[in-house]
Amino acid sequence: MSEEQAKSGWGTWKRVPGAVWTIGFVSLFMDVSSEMIHALLPLYLVGALGASTLTVGVIEGIAEATASVTKVFSGALSDWLGKRKLLAAFGYTLAAVTKPIFPLAPSIGWLVAARFIDRIGKGIRGAPRDALVADITSPELRGASFGLRQSLDTLGALLGPLFAILFMWIFSDNFTAVFWIAVVPALVSAGLITFAVKEPPNIAARRTARMPLRRAELVRLGAAYWKIVAVATAFTLARFSEAFLVLKGQDIGLPIVFVPLVMVIMNIAYALSAYPVGALSDRVNRMTLLVAGLFLLLVADIVLAFSSGFAGLAAGATLWGLHMGFTQGLLSALVADTAPPELRGTAFGMFNLITGMALLAASMIAGGLWDLAGAEGTFLGGAVFTLCTLLGLAALQIRQRGRRPEQRNDAG
Numbered sequence: 001m002s003e004e005q006a007k008s009g010w011g012t013w014k015r016v017p018g019a020v021w022t023i024g025f026v027s028l029f030m031d032v033s034s035e036m037i038h039a040l041l042p043l044y045l046v047g048a049l050g051a052s053t054l055t056v057g058v059i060e061g062i063a064e065a066t067a068s069v070t071k072v073f074s075g076a077l078s079d080w081l082g083k084r085k086l087l088a089a090f091g092y093t094l095a096a097v098t099k100p101i102f103p104l105a106p107s108i109g110w111l112v113a114a115r116f117i118d119r120i121g122k123g124i125r126g127a128p129r130d131a132l133v134a135d136i137t138s139p140e141l142r143g144a145s146f147g148l149r150q151s152l153d154t155l156g157a158l159l160g161p162l163f164a165i166l167f168m169w170i171f172s173d174n175f176t177a178v179f180w181i182a183v184v185p186a187l188v189s190a191g192l193i194t195f196a197v198k199e200p201p202n203i204a205a206r207r208t209a210r211m212p213l214r215r216a217e218l219v220r221l222g223a224a225y226w227k228i229v230a231v232a233t234a235f236t237l238a239r240f241s242e243a244f245l246v247l248k249g250q251d252i253g254l255p256i257v258f259v260p261l262v263m264v265i266m267n268i269a270y271a272l273s274a275y276p277v278g279a280l281s282d283r284v285n286r287m288t289l290l291v292a293g294l295f296l297l298l299v300a301d302i303v304l305a306f307s308s309g310f311a312g313l314a315a316g317a318t319l320w321g322l323h324m325g326f327t328q329g330l331l332s333a334l335v336a337d338t339a340p341p342e343l344r345g346t347a348f349g350m351f352n353l354i355t356g357m358a359l360l361a362a363s364m365i366a367g368g369l370w371d372l373a374g375a376e377g378t379f380l381g382g383a384v385f386t387l388c389t390l391l392g393l394a395a396l397q398i399r400q401r402g403r404r405p406e407q408r409n410d411a412g
Contacts, residue, residue, distance in 0.1 A: 029188045
């Protein structure tokens with residue numbers, strides 16, 4: 001790789017550690033499994049079991065909030081024990097062994113329980129996995145590494161709905177058969193993390209002597225870290241579960257077998273943008289790219305609010321995917337940038353706890369708006385929240401640029 005390529009960021013994927021690639025494929029296989037189910041679950045709940053869209057919003061919000069609450073404890077435990085891979089492997093394995101509940105569930109209660117346990121597995125693995133990526137990656141490759149892992153993760157999220165479409169066609173809209181097939185890639189994911197990823201030797205040396213969930217330890221995370229958490233929380237309040245993109249597809253009259261195309265389109269944009277944006281963030285201010293991502297979300301909400309055909313839906317889903325690519329990997333890199341190495345698990349856990357609570361609120365509001373005002377009201381409500389967040393971040397950027405250099409504390 002030439003020096004020019006290294007500076008441009010396009011050749012950095014060759015320097016990303018092999019363990020990050022493996023972790024990325026672990027995420028890919030689990031997302032294939034999860035998204036095969038997730039792409040169909042809202043339709044199954046509403047169409048087959050008679051649930052309301054508000055119920056869908058509550059289930060999705062509670063599921064993600066459960067994962068977020070669990071992350072804070074698993075992240076802190078990984079700091080205390082100095083064992084990141086062990087906890088990540090346990091979380092992936094738990095998610096894999098609960099996947100058969102989905103095809104076996106006879107009622108909404110069983111599906112809620114399955115989603116709940118599945119998200120506990122996600123919560124257990126999330127913070128230790130992200131801290132592990134930060135621990136094995138050098139600072140100058142941090143954005144690229146998180147972007148690469150996110151791209152592979154999102155590729156799985158892209159393939160999942162495609163497989164859902166394929167198998168729904170093959171099995172004549174048989175939800176149960178597709179849910180059974182989704183069990184296989186989950187087991188592959190659990191096997192990879194268990195046998196192909198090793199615990200880095202430097203983690204145990206960094207372990208903290210005290211349980212990190214103490215006030216004194218949380219204060220050590222620092223003002224720059226808590227600023228990132230505040231920004232991410234405002235950002236999360238401005239968006240809601242992607243389940244509402246699926247419901248939008250049904251709302252405009254797409255046949256059930258083609259509704260998962262919404263997630264396919266979104267995830268193509270997400271997967272293609274996450275790594276380039278991550279690599280770019282190693283060379284430019286990360287906060288500026290976050291503002292660009294928020295602007296993309298604003299436009300996506302407006303397009304989705306007023307679209308009545310597939311072209312508008314596809315455009316809105318593409319913009320939504322681009323906004324994810326511009327934000328999710330960058331936020332992880334910013335957490336890694338600002339948190340002390342020995343508290344990275346706790347930092348990712350607290351980050352996900354707080355943003356998860358925001359996602360719960362956002363999804364419940366979106367579900368309520370859908371029942372009251374339909375798809376247009378839901379996405380216009382999202383646009384209002386997004387505009388408020390965008391104006392707030394713009395004001396923060398302007399104020400920070402106005403400070404003297406020695407006063408700045410720019411995490412980007």
